[in-house]
């Protein structure tokens with residue numbers, strides 16, 4: 626639904642520019658060359674090649690917006706905003722997904738941005754995510770897949786579903802920070818199961834603590850770190866929205882992202898969370 630609305634607006638913006646150009650320069654060679662250039666830039670790349678979207682078989686979706694390295698053809702680097710890569714966040718998510726499948730026979734859904742954050746930031750609202758209209762198809766390809774998977778898990782798993790937005794932070798190498806806008810993006814989960822579902826032993830961060838990693842927050846009622854309390858994706862798709870699902874951002878320290886033990890803890894966390902909080906009331 627969002628995709629077709631967006632495409633219509635996108636198409637319209639191009640249509641609006643073409644008649645003016647026709648009047649001014651259709652009969653000149655430079656004008657003709659410019660039209661060719663415009664047509665070329667609108668078709669410059671296949672946005673699907675810049676996103677990985679893999680179907681799952683359990684009510685959990687992993688999203689990885691910031692570990693891409695690919696340029697977006699025809700798009701210059703952004704001049705504002707954070708452009709740093711969350712190195713190895715994709716490896717961590719994929720290792721955890723493989724372990725979950727090995728142990729349970731079920732696999733989380735996966736959406737990965739292959740495009741670099743230098744060109745498009747998939748964890749921002751559209752108006753902040755990019756600076757060049759040529760970057761829009763890449764941004765939308767990511768979100769169209771994510772929105773479609775969310776609609777699908779809502780339908781397939783009425784007992785509840787979880788989106789985990791996987792990131793990396795540079796503040797503390799051995800810590801994973803939870804981001805839910807202080808409970809807002811997991812509104813439905815907390816209403817059903819209380820704060821224990823996002824904190825402590827049986828929560829998504831509990832198994833990391835049990836495996837010897839630091840987690841944040843740890844105390845009941847404690848606020849999340851202001852820098853890592855959840856970005857646009859968890860806010861846009863979380864259960865604070867009527868069409869959303871529970872959504873948690875996890876910000877992993879550097880030494881966790883490429884450590885197979887952290888992937889083990891991640892798999893443990895997802896498996897136990899699904900059993901405790903997502904398998905009931907079907």
Ligand SMILES: [Zn+2]
Nearest residue numbers: 691711792793
């Ligand atoms: Zn990030």
